[in-house]
Amino acid sequence: MKLTLEALEVLDAIDRHGSFAAAASALYRVPSTVTYTVQKLEEDLGFVIFRREGRRSVLTPAGSLLLERGRELLLAAEQIVESAHQVNSGWESTLNIAIDTVWDINQFYPIVAQFQQLNSGVQINLSAEVMGGSLEALIEGRVELVIGGPPPVSSTQGIKYKQIFTAQWLFVVAKDHPLTKVQLPLSETDIKAYSAVTIKDSSKNAPIMAHRIFDRQVTLRVASLEHKIIALVQGVGVGFCPRHRIQQQLDNKQLVALKIANPAEDSPHYCSWRTNNKGKALRWFVDKILQQAQN
Amino acid sequence: MKLTLEALEVLDAIDRHGSFAAAASALYRVPSTVTYTVQKLEEDLGFVIFRREGRRSVLTPAGSLLLERGRELLLAAEQIVESAHQVNSGWESTLNIAIDTVWDINQFYPIVAQFQQLNSGVQINLSAEVMGGSLEALIEGRVELVIGGPPPVSSTQGIKYKQIFTAQWLFVVAKDHPLTKVQLPLSETDIKAYSAVTIKDSSKNAPIMAHRIFDRQVTLRVASLEHKIIALVQGVGVGFCPRHRIQQQLDNKQLVALKIANPAEDSPHYCSWRTNNKGKALRWFVDKILQQAQN
DNA sequence: AAATATGTTCGAAAATATCGAACATATTAG
DNA sequence: CTAATATGTTCGATATTTTCGAACATATTT
Numbered sequence: 001m002k003l004t005l006e007a008l009e010v011l012d013a014i015d016r017h018g019s020f021a022a023a024a025s026a027l028y029r030v031p032s033t034v035t036y037t038v039q040k041l042e043e044d045l046g047f048v049i050f051r052r053e054g055r056r057s058v059l060t061p062a063g064s065l066l067l068e069r070g071r072e073l074l075l076a077a078e079q080i081v082e083s084a085h086q087v088n089s090g091w092e093s094t095l096n097i098a099i100d101t102v103w104d105i106n107q108f109y110p111i112v113a114q115f116q117q118l119n120s121g122v123q124i125n126l127s128a129e130v131m132g133g134s135l136e137a138l139i140e141g142r143v144e145l146v147i148g149g150p151p152p153v154s155s156t157q158g159i160k161y162k163q164i165f166t167a168q169w170l171f172v173v174a175k176d177h178p179l180t181k182v183q184l185p186l187s188e189t190d191i192k193a194y195s196a197v198t199i200k201d202s203s204k205n206a207p208i209m210a211h212r213i214f215d216r217q218v219t220l221r222v223a224s225l226e227h228k229i230i231a232l233v234q235g236v237g238v239g240f241c242p243r244h245r246i247q248q249q250l251d252n253k254q255l256v257a258l259k260i261a262n263p264a265e266d267s268p269h270y271c272s273w274r275t276n277n278k279g280k281a282l283r284w285f286v287d288k289i290l291q292q293a294q295n
Numbered sequence: 296m297k298l299t300l301e302a303l304e305v306l307d308a309i310d311r312h313g314s315f316a317a318a319a320s321a322l323y324r325v326p327s328t329v330t331y332t333v334q335k336l337e338e339d340l341g342f343v344i345f346r347r348e349g350r351r352s353v354l355t356p357a358g359s360l361l362l363e364r365g366r367e368l369l370l371a372a373e374q375i376v377e378s379a380h381q382v383n384s385g386w387e388s389t390l391n392i393a394i395d396t397v398w399d400i401n402q403f404y405p406i407v408a409q410f411q412q413l414n415s416g417v418q419i420n421l422s423a424e425v426m427g428g429s430l431e432a433l434i435e436g437r438v439e440l441v442i443g444g445p446p447p448v449s450s451t452q453g454i455k456y457k458q459i460f461t462a463q464w465l466f467v468v469a470k471d472h473p474l475t476k477v478q479l480p481l482s483e484t485d486i487k488a489y490s491a492v493t494i495k496d497s498s499k500n501a502p503i504m505a506h507r508i509f510d511r512q513v514t515l516r517v518a519s520l521e522h523k524i525i526a527l528v529q530g531v532g533v534g535f536c537p538r539h540r541i542q543q544q545l546d547n548k549q550l551v552a553l554k555i556a557n558p559a560e561d562s563p564h565y566c567s568w569r570t571n572n573k574g575k576a577l578r579w580f581v582d583k584i585l586q587q588a589q590n
Numbered sequence: 591a592a593a594t595a596t597g598t599t600c601g602a603a604a605a606t607a608t609c610g611a612a613c614a615t616a617t618t619a620g
Numbered sequence: 621c622t623a624a625t626a627t628g629t630t631c632g633a634t635a636t637t638t639t640c641g642a643a644c645a646t647a648t649t650t
Binding site for chain 1: 607608609614615617
Binding site for chain 2: 046048088
C-alpha cells in the first residue's frame with residue numbers, strides 16, 4: 001500500500017494524453033519508464049490499473065477510481081504547498097473576519113478594496129455576526145479578527161483587543177407610533193405596553209441576557225441591525241439603536257428618538273484579534289482599523 | 296515544488312514522537328535518514344520546515360501548516376487506496392463493526408465464525424459501544440455497521456437502518472435488596488432512596504439524557520451492560536435491564552424483577568450501516584443479522 | 591565534569607528509477 | 621495483403637536517490 005504522488009501524475013498523463021507513449025513524451029521520459037512506473041504501482045497497490053487490450057490500455061474500475069480521486073489528491077497537494085509558501089512569506093493563506101452588526105459593514109468595504117490592491121494572495125472571508133456571536137467565533141477560532149464586537153471576557157488567553165468606538169443608544173420609534181403622543185420622559189411602564197424589536201444573538205449558546213430591553217416585553221427577534229432598523233421604521237415595534245446607524249432615518253423623520261426615564265448607557269465596541277496569528281494580513285487590518293478609529 | 300507522501304509521513308512521525316531520533320526509530324530508519332529527508336523536502340519546497348533550536352526542532356508556521364494539511368492528505372491517500380481495493384475485489388479490506396452493549400456479543404461470535412469460513416480476507420474489527428457511542432462511531436466513519444444501537448437521527452444521510460429487536464426493560468435488584476421488602480408496585484419515591492447503576496454513554500459528547508433513571512438519584516456509572524449486571528447482582532445499586540440479557544440471573548434468583556408504578560417502555564433496537572460501503576462483507580453481515588432477527 | 595541524548599555531516603553501500611536497444615503486437619497505408 | 625508505423629513490454633546497463641553507519645557537534649541531565 002505505497003501510493004506516491006509521482007505515480008499518480010504518470011497515471012494522469014497517460015489518461016490525459018491517451019497513451020503510454022504520449023504520456024512518456026509529455027513527461028520527458030522514455031516509454032519503458034512509464035511502463036515500469038505503472039507496473040510498480042500495480043504491484044505496490046495489489047490490483048491492476050490498466051487492462052492491456054493489445055496496444056491500447058483501458059482503465060479497470062479500480063484504476064478509474066484511483067485516477068479520479070488521485071487527481072483531487074494532486075490538486076490538494078499543490079494547494080497545500082501553495083498555502084505553506086504564503087504562510088512562509090508572511091501572508092496568511094486566508095483571513096476570516098467577523099463584523100458585528102453594530103458596525104456598518106459599508107464602512108469596511110473600502111478597506112477591503114484597499115487590501116486587495118496589495119495583491120497579497122490572501123483569501124478574505126467576511127461574516128456578519130451579532131453581539132456574542134462574533135466573540136464566540138473568535139474564541140473558537142472560526143475567525144481571526146472581530147470588528148465592533150463587545151470586549152472579550154478578560155480571562156480569555158490568546159486574544160488582544162482595543163476599543164474603537166462608543167455607541168450611543170437611542171430609544172426610537174416610528175414617526176407615527178402611539179408612544180410619540182405620550183408625555184416624556186417615557187417610563188418603563190409606558191414602554192412595556194408595546195412590543196419591542198431585538199437582535200438575536202448569533203452565538204450558538206446565547207447567554208440569557210436581556211441587553212437593552214426590559215423584561216417580559218413581547219419582542220420580535222431579527223437577525224441584524226439592518227433588519228431591526230427596517231422593523232422599527234415599519235412600526236412593528238420599538239427599541240434601542242446606536243445613533244450613528246440611524247442618523248439618516250432620524251434626519252428624514254422616519255424614526256423619532258424619545259427621551260426615557262432610564263436611558264441606555266453608551267456601550268464600548270472593540271476590535272479583537274487572535275495573537276497566535278502572526279500574519280501580515282491580520283496586522284494590516286488591525287492597524288488600519290485602529291488608525292481609522294482615531295479619527 | 297515536489298511534495299511526496301513519504302516525506303509527509305516522516306514529518307508526521309517527527310511531530311508525533313517528538314524528535315528526529317524517535318521518529319527514525321518508529322520508521323525503522325537511522326536518524327541521518329530523517330535529517331536527509333527533511334532537508335531534501337525543505338530544499339524541494341523552498342522554505343524551512345523546522346527551525347533548529349539547539350537539539351530541539353520546532354515547526355515554523357509554514358511547516359506547521361504543511362504538517363496539518365499534510366495529515367489530511369495522507370488520510371485521503373489511504374482512503375483512496377482502500378476504496379480502490381474495495382472496488383477491485385468486491386470485498387472490503389477491513390470491516391469495522393460496533394455492537395451495542397444491549398445486544399449480547401456472544402450471540403454474534405457464531406456469525407463471525409461463519410464469516411471467517413468464507414476466507415474472504417476481510418479484516419473484521421469488533422468494538423463494543425454503549426448507546427449514543429455506536430451511532431457516533433457510525434456517523435464519524437469509524438465503523439461501517441452498528442448492531443443493536445438506537446435508530447439514527449432521521450436526518451443523517453448515507454446511513455440505512457432496520458429494527459432487529461425490541462428490548463423489554465425490567466427494574467431489577469439483588470435478591471436480598473431492601474426494596475424486595477417494600478410493597479409493590481414501587482413508587483418513584485421508593486426508588487429514589489437507593490443508588491442506581493447506569494451505563495455510561497460511550498460517545499464523546501454524551502448528551503445529558505437521563506435514560507431510564509429518574510433524576511437526582513445517586514448513581515454508579517459503568518462501562519457496559521455486563522458490568523451493570525454484575526453491579527446489580529452484587530447489590531451495589533438498582534436499575535433497568537433488558538429482559539433477554541438477565542434471564543439467567545432471574546432464573547437462578549440472583550436478581551429479582553420488581554413491578555414499578557412507571558414501568559420503562561420497550562425500546563426498539565436497530566441494525567444500522569453506511570451506504571457508501573458497497574462491499575460484499577457488509578452486505579453479508581447485514582443480510583445475516585436481518586435474517587436472524589426474523590426468527 | 592561526565593554521561594546521555596539529539597541532530598548533522600559525509601563517504602560507502604544499497605535500492606530504485608531511467609535509459610536504450612531489441613522484440614512483440616496492433617493499426618494504418620499503399 | 622504486405623509493408624510501414626506506432627505502441628507497449630522486457631531486460632541489461634547506467635544514473636540517481638535513498639539509506640546506512642561512523643564520526644562529530646551540541647544541548648540536557650546526572
